[in-house]
Amino acid sequence: MGREEVVKRAVGKADAFELLSCAFAYPDERLAQGLVDGSFADDARACLLDAGADPAADSTAEALAAWRDASAADLLADMRIVYSRLYLAPGGHTPIFPYESAFLHVERGMKGVPALFRTPVTLDVERLMREAGVVAKNARKEPCDSVFEEFEFLSYLYAKLADALNCDDAEAVAAWTERIQTFEREHAQAWLPAFMQRTQELAAEKPYCAFAALALTVMEVHS
Structure with a gap:
């Protein structure tokens, strides 16, 4: 694989993860409008193609295009209800915690209401970010x-990796690759696939099911 293709794949992964960050934040008008006008589906397809996920690009984008030409206001209202029900239900009865530490607390059958701040997981994520x-x-x-x-x-x-690859800076490429591998191994892969599978189970026929499918496809792509 040539350097240009490797850079393209890293950029595709960076753009796809940025799209997913928007998809799984609390829904806003921009997200709903992107689903209604088809731009979200188009962006997802472009990201997957750049990242090297050609076989899944069309089917994933097609699923995300299901809300094209719907009412943006109605879709946003529905998405906020679904998001709150899935991820924000209070009182320790949240169906799917949207935080790694809390999600793993439940997955591992630990007792009590999970803590959200200053846990070993959050502290390690904070350290890696810093x-x-x-x-x-x-x-x-x-x-x-x-x-x-x-x-x-x-x-x-992945954006930093793409910059290093583009500059042909071998030392920086090695450093950013190691950071990516560490974070994916110790955090992202430890819970996000299970989080997405659980979302698919509980959000059938809703945008979050399609978002989860996109996330699983992106996370399975090797740069």
Whole structure:
């Protein structure tokens, strides 16, 4: 694989993770409009093609195009209801915690209501972000190991890798590759595939099912 293709794949992964960060944050007008006008599906297809996921690009984009020409206002209202039901239900009865530490707490059958801040997992995610030059947004109000923060961090890491590849800086390429492998091994792959599978189970025929399918496809692509 030539250098140009390797750079293209890293950029594709960076763009795809940025798209996923937007998809799994609390839904806003821009996200709903992107589904309705088809731009989200088009962007997802382009990212997958750049990342090297050609076989899955068309089918994944087709699933995301299911809401084309729907009412953006109605879709947004429905997405906010579904998002809140799936990820934000209060009182320790959240069907799917959108935070790595809390999600793993439930998955592993640990007792009690999971903590959200200053857990070993959140502290390690914070450390890896800080070492890579990143400060989590709203760290005091939102745990840094949220699904959307981790996707945003992956986007940043792959963008940095793409820059290093483009500059043919072997030392930087090795450093960013190691950071990506460490974060994916110790965090992203430890919970995000299970999170997405659980989302698919509980969000059938909703955009979040299609978002989860996109995430699983992106995470299976090897740069």
